[in-house]
Every structure is written in structure tokens, then in C-alpha cells.
Amino acid sequence: MRILDPRLRLRHLQCLVALASHRSVLKAADALAQTPSAVSKSLAELEAIAGETLALRHRKGLEMTPAGNLLLRHAAQAMGALREGFELLGSGAQSPAHVRIGILPTSAARLVPQAIQQVRERYPNLLVSAHGGTNADLLVRLKLRELDLVIGRISHPSEMVGVSFEHLYMEPLAMAVRPGHPLLASPTADPAAVREFMLVLPMKGTYIRPAAETFLQSSGIGMPRQIVETLSSTMARALMHEASAIWFAPYGAIEPDLERGLAHTLPVDTSPTSSAVGLTTLGADELSDSARLFVDALRSMAGEMRNRNRRSLLHRA
Template identity: 35%
Template sequence: MLSSRIKLRHLQAFLEVARQRSFARAAECLAISQPGVSKTIRELEEILGAELFERGTQGVALTQAGLTFLRHAGPAIRALEEGVSAVGDAHQGARWLRVGALSTVESRLLPHAIRRWQAAQSSESVGVDVVTGRSAFLLSQLRLGELDLVVGRMTEAREIRDLTFEHLYYEPLVLVVRVGHPLAGVASLAPGRLVEFPWVLPPPQTTLRQQVDSFFVRHGLELPGRLLETLSLPVSAGYTRDSEAIWVAPREAVIEELEAGRLVELSLPLEGQGGSVGLCINASMQPSLALEAFCEALRETASER
């Protein structure tokens, strides 16, 4: 049974400290004093009978009890916010989803699924707030209840461990270059030739970069000195079209460039089957009808690939 001693201010303070990893920054965001935040967290810890944060010189970190509580506190606040919003928007029938998107689905799957979902809604007020970024960030936002779901290739991410993942399809990483590149059209491409050119890569600490690093280790190679590290598809495409660079990208992200003949795929595969692309939800959050409908739109869109 939920203790009547736990108030909304306790949950808000806990979530902000967990988000900021700092009592001082949390106090600033909440517009209250730092002692006030510390006092509120101490009260919550006394109510729960567990220490939620480890204090240190570099800030604070969640304890195991804190991580457990976080999985439920974030969705609880999110559900409350949705309830307030639903009451206010009921007369308009407004429906909004907050979706985290990885680069593996930005070009085709997600835009097509959004159009499918909106077309099937009876209400005129249907919107999707799409947040992009690294899988670690998006999954942490999902755990906090800040996102309704995350879509993309993320099964290698450590942060997915206590979330629910549903596989949709496999998507390989490919190596692409501009038309007329010295390696374009080479049938039996030796891996050693790749380091002669600049590379466009996902940033370190991303699930896609892990596959690239594994490729270099397997072939006994070192990354070249000239690198562009970014998750931006427009920046990557523009740089690759106008340079000698080799771009590592999910095939879906570059399929339009390949079909239009602006880029070509190298003959050397970076990986075999590819990674699992799917949708990830926080099972501790009660799914709305809008979210269930959107997940079905993602499944139908993926099945048509």
C-alpha cells in the first residue's frame, strides 16, 4: 500500500536529483534551496527505509534501491501528467506521443509509421514529439517516463536491461562512398585499403560504434586519423558526397542516397545479418490506446519492408 506520507514534492525532488546527478542543480531546476532538496530526499529515504543516493565529491549516484524506485517513480509522475492533460484536452480529443528515435529509423520506418498512425486517428489533434540522440540518453529518458517508447537498433545498449524490447527486423551497417570514389566498384576489396581514407562514424559509446570498433579489431586495423564523428544524417551525407570519406551507416539511413545514385555501397560487408531494430517500452508504464496503436503502426510498416 502506498504510504500517505509520500507526497508529490518527494517524487519531484527524487526525479530531478536522479536526472541532474546533483542536489545543487536539482534545486536550481526546482527553484528551491539546496537544503530544501536535501531535506525532502532525507524524508523520502526515511519513509522508504532505504538510502536512494550515494553522495560523493563528484555528485550523487543512485543506489540499487534508488534504481528500483526510479523505475516506478518516473512512470508514476508521467501517468499523473497524462491524466491532467487528458482532462484538459478531452473536449478536443488531443493525443500526443513522445518518441525517442535512433538514426536507424529516422529516414523511413518512423516517418512512414507516423503518417500511418495519424491517418488512422479519428481526432484532428494527433501529434508526435520525436527526440533524437544516443541510445543511452533515450533509454534513460524512457526509464524516467519522459518518453513513451524508443525505436531503433539498441539491443547492444546496457541501458536496455530492465526495459521491454520487441524485435521488428534486422538492419545491417554498410560502407558507402561518393560516386567515382577510388574504392567504388572494387569487387574484392581488401580491408586494409579502408584506412587510406577519412571515415564518417557514429560517436564513441554508441551501439553502432561498437560494431565499427569490432570490425577494426577483427581485421587488425586501427582507425584512420581523419574522422568525422556524428549522428547527423544530413551532415554525414553532405560530407561524404563531397569528399573521399567512407561513411558507416545503417542501410535504411542511406537507402535514398543509394537509390538516387548519389552514393554507392562498397563490396566489403561490415557485418553479416545486422542488428535488431525494434521498439522499446517501459513495462512499468500503463500503455495508452494511442501508444498501442502507434506500436501497431510500427509493426505494420516494418512488415512491408
């Protein structure tokens, strides 16, 4: 049996998890609040300890080797178990049931709130902690066992190593504007006219940003001169109403505004942007009892979401 190398430190494992999730030394350094040189040094030290190459640098980003992926699974489990152990120290009596979820904009407006309401009706003492962020950030926290599950669009395959994704429903992006917007006067959206208005997009680095940009280019609309990047629905909604901006985001984030008549979708077929929405976990066997209860509620609500998304995304009268 191989003896654990005494040179191994917690920072080595943190570095490995961050690099695997962000696929970039710069992004991993930012997530860890370290310098890129410190992250590169930690990786080099870990590779020396392992006696294996753990990651390869390419023009498009960092790629984990088979050895890196193997070590990653155990590193994430070890760090999560260690964190759970410290949380239990001095806890005394059993803590109240608690589920920690990561939410992306696509699930924050409708799916998750309804699931919380459903599960709390049956289990009023269940504590639910909801954390927002980008896909990459939330997956890092999931692998570190800071979260029980993440709800939203499926991420890049390279970020899904060591986790399990359960498909719930398909969802497209939508281009929403305020009631009375000039672009609603025509039955079809003129690409040149669309480009004249401010466009609110998800942040660069999110998985849906490339999907939005690809659609804009392939549809002939192109990129407007004025672009605002944000993950805040509050900010996007304010710009839509106050600056006549076009809010380009997952349909689930915009749906409540559409149903209340506070927004309308442009007459543009955005169905090519459809992607799977679901829940990401470390595996069914890793779920706590409280997390299982919440997953059951999510599955129940997902049936309604599937029916909803069969409706047309074209402009409503």
C-alpha cells in the same frame, strides 16, 4: 505502512532516473544541467532516505543495485504521472489524439516515415511528435513518460531496466561512399586504402559506436586518421559527397541513398555488426490508444524491413 519521508524531493527522483539511464555521474549531471557534485549529493540523500544502497560505482560505470532498480520503476512512474497531470490542467476539451515517439537514425530514414504515412491515411487527425537523440537520452525521456515509445536498436541491458523491447528485425551497419569513389574501383576493399579516407562515425556514447569500432579492428581495417563524429544524417551525407568520406552507420539510415544511386556500399562484409531493431515501451498496458495504432503500423512495416535485410550489403553495380 511506511510514511513517505518529508525529505524526499523531485530532484532525488530525477537524479535516480538519470543515473540509471546514463550509468555515469558525469553524464547524468550533463543531462540534468547540474554539477557532478550536486548529482552525487542527491544520490547520497536519496540513499539515506531509502536506507539502502541504490547504486554502485565500478570502473566501467555505475550499476544499480536491486533496491535501486526497484525504486527506479516507481520513481519513473510517479514522475510521468505527475507530468501528465500538469499537462491536463486547464486543457478543457479533450486534446487531439497524440503519439510521442523517440527515433534513432536507424529508423528515421525509412521505417518511421512509412509508418507515419500509413497511420495518417487511416487517422488523419492523429498528431505525431518525433524526437531524435541518443539511445540513453531517449530512454530517460521514455521512463519519465515524455515519450510513448522509442524506435531503434536495442540498448545496453543495464539501460533496459523497467522497459520492454519488442524485436522487429535485424539490421547491420554499412560503409557507404559516393558514386565514383576510388575505393569502388577494386572488387575488394584494401584496409590500408580504406584508412586513407575520412570516416564518419556515430557519436561516442551511442550504443552502435562500440560495434563499429569492434568491427573495424576485427576486420583488419583499424581506425583511420581522420574521424568525424555526428548523429546528423545531413552532415554525414554532405561529407560523403563533398569530402569523399566513408559513412559508417546503420543500414536503414543509408538505404534511401543506396536506392536512389546516390551512394554505394563498400565491398566489405559488415554482417557481424547486425543487431536487433525494434520498439521500446514501458509495457503494452502503458500504451495509449493512439500509441497502439502507431505500433500496429510499425509492425506492418517491419515485415518489409525483414525482407529487405535479407539482401546482400555488398557493392551494387
